[in-house]
Amino acid sequence: xxxxxxxxxxxxxxxxxxxxxxxxxxxxxxxxxxxxxxxxxxxxxxxxxxxxxxxxxxxxxxxxxxxxxxxxxxxxxxxxxxxxxxxxxxxxxxxxxxxxxxxxxxxxxxxxxxxxxxxxxxxxxxxxxxxxxxxxxxxxxxxxxxxxxxxxxxxxxxxxxxxxxxxxxxxxxxxxxxxxxxxxxxxxxxxxxxxxxxxxxxxxxxxxxxxxxx
Numbered sequence: 626x627x628x629x630x631x632x633x634x635x636x637x638x639x640x641x642x643x644x645x646x647x648x649x650x651x652x653x654x655x656x657x658x659x660x661x662x663x664x665x666x667x668x669x670x671x672x673x674x675x676x677x678x679x680x681x682x683x684x685x686x687x688x689x690x691x692x693x694x695x696x697x698x699x700x701x702x703x704x705x706x707x708x709x710x711x712x713x714x715x716x717x718x719x720x721x722x723x724x725x726x727x728x729x730x731x732x733x734x735x736x737x738x739x740x741x742x743x744x745x746x747x748x749x750x751x752x753x754x755x756x757x758x759x760x761x762x763x764x765x766x767x768x769x770x771x772x773x774x775x776x777x778x779x780x781x782x783x784x785x786x787x788x789x790x791x792x793x794x795x796x797x798x799x800x801x802x803x804x805x806x807x808x809x810x811x812x813x814x815x816x817x818x819x820x821x822x823x824x825x826x827x828x829x830x831x832x833x834x835x836x837x838x839x
Contacts, residue, residue, distance in 0.1 A: 626653075627652070633648070634662075635663050639678075643674040643678020643679070646685055647681050657688075657692050660685060660686070664778070671683070671686070671785045671786070671789070672789065676797050679797050679800070683789070687803070690778055690782055690808065695772045697810070698771050699810040700808060701814040774809060783809055786801040787816065796831075798820050798821070798823075799821075799824065801820075805817045
């Protein structure tokens, strides 16, 4: 089965690749070596895959990048988290020293990074099924598990998902926007604003998701 999935992921037909991506999530969702062999091709063919296959493939590619290269430190997600915690600590400056505040900020951002990192490494379903377990151990993150948005692998994913921000399928738009929210720098995050505003005109479920993005 692994050989078949690997063979189909390397196919030239977008329809076959979309089906292979679906099979990958069922048969071997954590076998990132299969994705690594075909990563560039999968990114290039992504815009031509059918819409529901795009959603699955985007999730696979994002998980691969995070697993192999880490989280992007320049992303707006981490900058906002740090800012929010910083404001909270500033209001409570009469209780904690400056050194304690800095430690609290670093600790909170680190915990957020660990949560996101583990969610994408294990896969959302596996992570959520184990999140309530008292035996769950968060992975230790070091400098090697962070990357930059200038990383070529990250840049390819951002480039391939940019056209999908204007897809007619709101689920595709949200999937592409999630890539930019996690992997793009603060300077480039503005490209997801207009597409998300258009999604607000669609179903109530889509509006709920967009309005609850942190």
